[in-house]
Amino acid sequence: xxxxxxxxxxxxxxxxxxxxxxxxxxxxxxxxxYQAEASSNAxxxxxxxxxxxxxxxxLSVLSDAVANLNTSGSSYIDASTALAxxxxxxxxxxxxxxxxxxxxxxxxxxxxxxGTRHWxxxxxxxxxxxxFLATLxxxxxxxxxxxxxxxxxxxxxxxxxxESTQTTSWFFWEHGQAGWTASQTGADGVEVFNGTRLxxxxxxxxxxxxxxxxx
Numbered sequence: 001x002x003x004x005x006x007x008x009x010x011x012x013x014x015x016x017x018x019x020x021x022x023x024x025x026x027x028x029x030x031x032x033x034y035q036a037e038a039s040s041n042a043x044x045x046x047x048x049x050x051x052x053x054x055x056x057x058x059l060s061v062l063s064d065a066v067a068n069l070n071t072s073g074s075s076y077i078d079a080s081t082a083l084a085x086x087x088x089x090x091x092x093x094x095x096x097x098x099x100x101x102x103x104x105x106x107x108x109x110x111x112x113x114x115g116t117r118h119w120x121x122x123x124x125x126x127x128x129x130x131x132f133l134a135t136l137x138x139x140x141x142x143x144x145x146x147x148x149x150x151x152x153x154x155x156x157x158x159x160x161x162x163e164s165t166q167t168t169s170w171f172f173w174e175h176g177q178a179g180w181t182a183s184q185t186g187a188d189g190v191e192v193f194n195g196t197r198l199x200x201x202x203x204x205x206x207x208x209x210x211x212x213x214x215x
Contacts, residue, residue: 059086059126063133067188071147071154080141087137091124102127104194108138109215112162113202131172131187131198135159153186159200171211173199180215 062083069076094101103124111117125134132154136143144158156170164170172183175197183190203213
C-alpha cells in the first residue's frame with residue numbers, strides 16, 4: 001500500500017515536472033517572440049523617426065516654394081496639392097510612431113457669403129506657417145490666388161472652388177481682443193500660432209475696397 005502511494009506521488013511529481021518543463025519552454029518561446037517583436041518595433045520606430053525628419057525637411061522646402069511660386073504656373077498647383085498631401089501623411093506617421101508632431105491648433109472660419117459657413121476648429125498648423133499656407137493645406141490645395149512678388153502677398157480669388165466675382169471678393173480676417181478685424185497685410189503677412197482664429201468671407205465692398213460683410 002505504501003509503495004503504491006509512493007508510486008502515485010512520484011507519478012504526480014513527474015507529471016508536475018513535465019508540465020513545468022513544458023510551460024517553461026512555452027514561456028521561453030513567448031519571451032523570444034516578445035524580444036523579436038520588441039526589436040522589430042524599435043527598428044520600425046527608428047525608421048518612422050527618420051521618415052518624419054525627411055518629411056519635415058520636405059515640408060519646409062515645399063512651403064517656401066508654394067509661398068513664392070508664380071500661381072499661374074502648373075508647378076504651383078502641383079506643389080500646393082503635394083504640400084497638403086504631405087502634411088496629412090506627416091501627421092499620420094507621427095501618430096503611428098506615438099511621438100506626435102510640433103503643431104499649433106488654429107480655428108479657421110470660411111463664410112461663402114450665401115449663408116453657408118464652415119468652422120474648421122483645431123486645424124493642425126506647422127509652426128512658421130502663415131494664414132495663406134494654413135488655409136491652402138486645410139483645403140487640400142483648392143485655393144486660387146495671384147502672387148504679387150513686389151508686395152510679397154497673394155491675392156486670393158477662390159476658396160474650395162468658390163470664386164470671387166466682379167462685385168464680390170474674398171476678405172481675410174483676424175480675431176483679437178477687439179473682435180474681428182479685416183487684415184491689413186493679407187494672409188501671407190499673418191503668422192499662425194496656437195489658438196489663432198482666422199476667417200475668410202466672400203462679400204461685396206465699397207469704393208475704398210472695404211468689405212460690406214463681417215464674420
